[in-house]
Amino acid sequence: MNSSITPYPPVLEIENLSISYNDGVAHRRVVHDVSFRIEPGEVVALVGESGSGKTTTAQSIIGLLSANGRIEGGNIKLNGTDISRWSDRQLDTVRGAKISLVPQDPASSLNPVKTIGAQVGEILRIHGAASGRDVEPQVISLLERVGLSEPALRARQYPHELSGGMRQRVLIAIAIALKPQLIIADEPTSALDVTVQKRILDLIDELRTEYGTSVLLVTHDLGVAADRADRLVVLQGGRIQELGATKVVLAAPRSAYTRQLIVDAPSFSAVARKAPATAREKPVPSDDDVVIVEGLVQDFVRSDGDGKSFRAVDGLSFRVRRGTTHSIVGESGSGKTTTIRAIVGFQKPTAGSIEIDGTDLSQLRGETLRQFRRKIQLVYQNPYGSLDPRQAVFDIVAEPLLNFGRLARPAREEKVRAILNRVGLPEAALSRRPHALSGGQRQRVAIARALVLDPDVVVLDEAVSALDVTVQARILDLLDELQRDLGLTYLFVSHDLAVVRQISDTISVLKDGRLVDGGTVEDVFERPGSDYTRELINAIPGQKRAALV
Amino acid sequence: MSGYLLNRLGQALFVLWAAFTISFVLLQAMPGDAVLIKFQNPELGLNPQQIADIRASYAADSAIWVQYLQTIGRFLTGNFGYSVQAGVPVSTMLAAHLPATLKLASLGFILAAVFAVAIAFVSSLTPFAWLRGAIQSVPSLFISIPTFWLGIMLIQIFSFRLKLVPVINPGPWQELILPVITLAVPIAAPLAQVLVRNIDDVLTRPFVAVARAKGATRHWVLWRHVAKNALLPTLTIAGVLFGELIAGAVVTETVFGLNGIGGLTERAVGSQDAAVLQAIVVLSALAFVIINLIVDLLFPVLDPRLRTKAGATA
Known part of the structure; x- marks a missing residue:
């Protein structure tokens, strides 16, 4: 792996990085001995599901771990200099200038009470790249560079006056303002529509080629990583599962986890998950x-x-x-x-x-x-917001039964148990509250709640969009099975x-x-x-x- | 925007009317009245017939709804009636007592705001966790101190023990120092609590991380990004706390013997001087309504999100 013959040192070299969070009781390690490097002009994708440690790793590089996070060991070398133990003051000189960030959610990543121009100009002012009257023309040319129409007008507008895609362009303008060597793009498009997503990723690609910037692309979407990255780093549970050139990893994945990810990624499966409707056995006239x-x-x-x-x-x-x-x-x-x-x-x-x-x-x-x-039930997108945090799973699922008809307690209990079993939740989940469940389990609860009334039609409003691919695949399997059986x-x-x-x-x-x-x-x-x-x-x-x- | 303004104005007028009516009913419901208290005094030696005549001259015996309509009519023309006890127009009394209270209240409020902002920002900037904890426990302590007790303690310590502030013949500003502090403390406490919570909340927002990623220092982020976002919701609380300020002024002026609306209220309550009390209630309600109206109108100025004609987004 060590290629000392390269004329330039890697832009970023991470060696045996371990990070832990203090959960109030003890330090819980979430990143274990992670090592990878990014060469100049290269795009490396850090792929993993939620909880895989990909965002934590990215945050540690730019020195923005949350207050309870701590680097336990290893090095983060920027151009050969270890910055993992630098003070905030030292890091301030690097942040924005050498490493910059394109954040996940453009809706909340801009200060709502400051103009776009002020927020783009800020990075120039902080690093002394421009001051006074010189700021505005630079801001406008940056906004123009990232493809915003009427850049002078945009500079005077506030974030809420721009669409999600436009806001992400503004954030990219901020990230490229000082031509940094490394851009960390943390799920830069997961909050955007597909067509906007493509345009934003194209823009990042284009700017990277133009400025020779390296990109660390943090994503849960293997499809995005496959399209954009030169190399992949697959993380699971804070450990590297697989690392290598994108083509190689996708063509011949060595780890079982990567294989599973590829199977579950919806964008890779050319064939339909289920047989076409006509071929399936129909319980009713078609x-x-x-x-x-x-x-x-x-x-x-x-x-x-x-x-x-x-x-x-x-x-x-x-x-x-x-x-x-x-x-x-x-x-x-x-x-x-x-x-x-x-x-x-x-x-x-x-x-x-x-x-x-x-x-x-x-x-x-x-x-x-x-x-x-009763006939038509809803399953919402967000499995976190759609369940009452103070109700136990049993009560959540039993509530629709109380609203419709007077089912005796034993019958109700039997029905709830049966439906929870049907959606694949363990018996033990009955008495738990939503916060003790994973995202996938919560969505199973939401599905159980919808099904407990034996509806004819179930409306699934972005019901799997917030879930990781492998969880998503399991929920889709479940939905398919329920449809066939019921x-x-x-x-x-x-x-x-x-x-x-x-x-x-x-x-x-x-x-x-x-x-x-x-x-x-x-x-x-x-x-x-x-x-x-x-x-x-x-x-x-x-x-x-x-x-x- | 004009719809918003009209709506708020309508609400303000309703609050004023409600304050007037409720206080009117309550004052009427009290046993006895100012006329009886003043003229039943045995030293005056008036017989019941004479007292009844005086009561008739004050129209104290006419039907309650007649009195209500008459009073509301007078208030609308700016005539607050006569004080039975002092025998002068209520408006004259208010004019004499208002300046002292205005000075006390505005200084008290400014000091409260300074206290609150200082507590919130110092605790957010301090690098030491123990200091942060100590500073953040100050508001809870402040809230639990009764105003009258604090006033007496301040006089004891600063005037009698340390002799820093004279009690006898103080200068016009000297006499305000301790009352202003007394008034500011219970208002600063909830303000500081809300502000500390807001700052903590704003600090977790993604745009703060983006600002840090630009290379901004903690101070830069706190002043240029967090401050305004954290102060906006605090403004609402500040408007509501103005009511606290009015209540606090009554106690403070009584403790320090200041000649303001608070002292006037205390004496008027003692003598059941309904006309004076009615005027004070309406005046306080008016001040409360105006402050909150200003807060409401200030929001769109400070927060660009409230300025735009809400574009319908599906």
Whole structure:
């Protein structure tokens, strides 16, 4: 591994790095003897699931471990100098100038009460690269460089006036301002829509080539890593599982964990997870449409009170057959959430009709609407926010039973146990509270809660988006199995086309509230009817590998 | 924006009306009244018939809703009536006592803000955990001190023991030193607590990490990124604490024998001088409403997120 013949030292060399967190009782080690290097101009991806130590490792490089974190051993060499034991004051000279950071969540990574210009100019001022009147022109040229339109106007705007993609461009402008040798990109695109994600990653690539900067790409998405990185470092439980050139690792993974990651990554699986709907055994007649949406229109009155309305969904129609999965795909603001809120009866459509299992939703009010909700249940995106932290799992799952009908306690208990068993949760989980469960387990609880009422239709609103790939794969397996056994109909809302391709029978692609494409999975993916759908499909990460294999 | 302003103004007017009405009802519900207290005094030697005549001249016996409407009508034209006890217009009394209270309250509030900001920022900047803990326990201590006790203790220590502040014939500013401190302490405490919590909260936000990644020092981050974000929610508390300030002024002025609205209130309560009390309640409510209105209007100025015409995003 030690190649002393290289003319330049590696930009970054990490040797036997160990990091621990003080959890109040003891120091718990989360990174164990991690070693890797990044050569000038190279992109190295640090891949792993949540808890793998990838973010901790990245934070330690730039000296931003949280207060209870501590480097236990090893070295972090920047251009051959060990900076792992440097004081904050010493690190301040390196941060921003030699190493910079592109953070994960552009929404909260900019100060909401300062202008874009002030925040980009700040890095120039801190390092004395510009002062006074010289700052503004430099800021504007940086904003222009990262592809923002009207850079002079953007400099005067505040973060909330920019979209997520624009904010991430601003953060990239800050990161490249002083032409650092290393950019740490910590999940730079996981909070963005796929098409925006692709453009941002392209931008990082382009700037890297232009400035010769090295990039440490921290990601949970093997597809993104495969497309962008020269070399991969696969982390699990704080230990390196595999390290090597991207092509080599993907073509012939040596560790079982990497193999599992590749199998589970939705962007790599060219084939559908399940057999096409037609080939599967149907428990019911196939022409039985359980969800019929006809000409759905949803207007919202703008909150600034000028009386103008905003059309979130515009004339949407689709049908879903019983026992199949229909996916609603689109980027943020495309109207997918509005559509499902109307379908579950949370809001009255402005126009159009929705029929669920033969019931016209517009006829339902008050108690009949409440009773109708038994038939259609929701599983939300965030398994952390959608479970009451003060309720035990048993109570969470039993609550819908209390809301509908008077089931005696023993019968209720039996039902809850059965359903928890069905979704693969251990008996011991019954008395636990959500915080004691993992993300995947929580989502299983949420699914159990939805299924306990024996609904016909389950709406899955980005239900697997917040989960790690391997957990995601298990939940998708579970959903598939439940659908086959119980004849459930799924309405799957997602921005992730790779997942959608795997699990759907039919798809509706939404853009700005309109249906731009619809039909079976094969139709939409093989013969996309609109440029937008084509753009979405092309933006799915992991295609480099698909071409490779 | 104009809708927001009208809405807030409407709320303010409602609060004023409610304060007036509730205090009116409560003052009427008290047994006895100012006229009885003043003229039933045996030394005056008035017989019941004469007292009844005087009561009639004050219209103290007319129906309560007639009195209510008359009083509200007078208040709307700026006429606060006469003090039964002092025999002068209430507005004259208020004008005489208001300046002292305004001076005490504004200085007290400024000092409270200085205390709170100092506690919060010093504790955030200190590199020593023990010092941080010590400084952060100060607000809880402050909150548990009763105002009257603190006032008496300050006089004991600084005036009688250390003889730093004269009690007899103090200068116009000297006489304010101890009352201002007494008033500031119980207000500074909750402000500091909220501020400390806000600073801790803002420090965990991703944009702070981004600022650190730019190479900014801890001081730079605290002053240029954390301060404004942490102070914004504190502003709301500051508006609400203004009520505390009014209550604190009554006790403080009584303890220190200051001739302000607080002292006036104390005497008016003793003599059930309804007209004076009514005016003081409305005046306090007005001050409270105006301060909170200013806070509400200040928010969009300080926080750019509240400035834009909320763009509908689905």
